[in-house]
Amino acid sequence: MEYRNATYNQAGTIDVEIDHADFGWIPFTASLDDPDPLGRELYKEITKDSSVAPYVPPPPARQQVAKSVVQARIIDAGMMGAVYAALTANPIYFARWFAPGHPVVYCDDPDVVGLVQALGLDPAAILAP
Structure with missing residues (x-):
């Protein structure tokens, strides 16, 4: 059977594309303990005949x-007045901060980190999740 793009997945099985007789190239997961003989045979063939790309975990989600x-x-630090002045001086920052559909901010957002640092505050403390 023709196959391509063999890659280990998180479960240790192999995600691969196979050339199906009716549907052309389709995704398939080959496993040594597959109840279907095709899955077992394909797993053995792939691990014997080709190099299988390693599993690469997705990057961690950015903290918010x-x-x-x-x-x-910021209020507890006594700096809300300074923050408000900075936000109202920059319409883009103001719009981003007060956007009603975005109630969170990324902990590593460069604009927010820069603002917090400009206030003399610790971004690790102010922006901790």
Whole structure:
């Protein structure tokens, strides 16, 4: 059977594309303990005849923190007036911060980190998730 793009997945089985007689190239997962003989045979063939690309885990999700939490921490630090002045001086920052459909901010957002640092505050503390 023709196959291509063999890659180990997180479960240790092999994700591959096979050339199906009726449907052309389709995704398939080959496993040594597959109940179907085709899956077992294909797994053995792939591991014997070709190099299988290693599993590459997805990158970790970027951490986020609620803007309300950031605001409370800035208020506790006595810096809300300075933040408000900075936000109202820059319409783009103001719009991004007060966008109603976006209640969180990335903990590593360069604009937010820069603002927090400009206030003399610790981004690790203010932007902690």
